[in-house]
Amino acid sequence: xxxxxxxxxxxxxxxxxxxxxxxxxxxxxxxxxxxxxxxxxxxxxxxxxxxxxxxxxxxxxxxxxxxxxxxxxxxxxxxxxxxxxxxxxxxxxxxxxxxxxxxxxxxxxxxxxxxxxxxxxxxxxxxxxxxxxxxxxxxxxxxxxxxxxxxxxxxxxxxxxxxxxxxxxxxxxxxxxxxxxxxxxxxxxxxxxxxxxxxxxxxxxxxxxxxxxx
Numbered sequence: 150x151x152x153x154x155x156x157x158x159x160x161x162x163x164x165x166x167x168x169x170x171x172x173x174x175x176x177x178x179x180x181x182x183x184x185x186x187x188x189x190x191x192x193x194x195x196x197x198x199x200x201x202x203x204x205x206x207x208x209x210x211x212x213x214x215x216x217x218x219x220x221x222x223x224x225x226x227x228x229x230x231x232x233x234x235x236x237x238x239x240x241x242x243x244x245x246x247x248x249x250x251x252x253x254x255x256x257x258x259x260x261x262x263x264x265x266x267x268x269x270x271x272x273x274x275x276x277x278x279x280x281x282x283x284x285x286x287x288x289x290x291x292x293x294x295x296x297x298x299x300x301x302x303x304x305x306x307x308x309x310x311x312x313x314x315x316x317x318x319x320x321x322x323x324x325x326x327x328x329x330x331x332x333x334x335x336x337x338x339x340x341x342x343x344x345x346x347x348x349x350x351x352x353x354x355x356x357x358x359x360x361x362x363x
Contacts, residue, residue, distance in 0.1 A: 181296075183212070183213045183296065183298040183299065184215070184301070184352075185288045185298045185300075185302070185303070186203070186216050186222070186225075186230075187216055187217060187222055187223055187288060187301065187322055187325055188200075188304040188305060188339075189221055189222060189304055189320050190219055190220050190320075191306065192225065192304045193304075196222075196304050197221065197222065198225075199345055200222055200302070201225050201229035202229060203348065203349070204226040204233075204235070205232045206229075206233075207229075207352050208232075208235020209235070210355075212235075212352060213237065213238060214227065214230045214235060214236070215238045215239075215288045215289075216237065216239055217241065217285070218239050218241050218246060218247050218251065222303060226302075227239065238251075238287075239251040240285075240287040241254045242254070242256075242284045256280070256283045256284070257287070257294055260283050263290075263294070264282045264285070264324065267282070267324050267327050267328055268282050268324055281321055285322075286324075288325050290328070299334070299351060299355055300334060300337060301325065301334060302344075302345075302348045303322055303325075303337070304339040304340055305318075305320055306318055307319050309326050309338060310337075311327075312326070312327035313330075337351075
């Protein structure tokens with residue numbers, strides 16, 4: 150399994166360093182774990198501080214952040230993730246959005262179809278607004294829509310955690326919450342007491358692949 154040759158075989162044998170490199174390679178190949186750290190642009194400062202701390206903690210545990218580069222909650226999660234040198238997938242509606250260098254600005258064709266089925270007033274949205282909603286689909290399901298996050302941690306003014314609770318008060322984050330809900334992905338909205346603890350429990354129960362901490 151380790152590729153260690155028998156003594157005297159003439160082929161030599163792996164050093165301890167080579168074995169450790171093999172172990173590290175196997176760990177790096179483990180399935181990555183994702184969470185979505187998103188929310189309102191009007192997220193309160195004390196909640197954003199919690200998001201930053203969570204983003205840092207999750208990164209150190211090897212979890213990969215998915216977010217969207219918006220002011221407020223998105224930026225808070227990303228700041229925390231960056232503090233730990235964590236991995237992240239930041240989905241943006243167009244190249245250079247908000248000055249962000251993320252390469253994740255091309256939408257999968259099926260993400261547009263999915264977004265149109267999730268948003269209740271899709272036909273009335275401007276092209277830029279449609280781009281933002283489509284970005285939200287990737288935050289939950291990934292670049293090819295087949296790698297869902299394990300959970301969503303967010304804050305919205307109304308405390309929305311499901312498609313049934315989604316309203317105009319929820320804001321743009323509501324489409325991501327709705328998509329998560331219909332896919333049976335837990336949503337923890339920090340508007341409610343106890344949700345932060347539940348999210349930390351998810352981190353500790355899950356297994357990061359170690360790539361998030363550099």
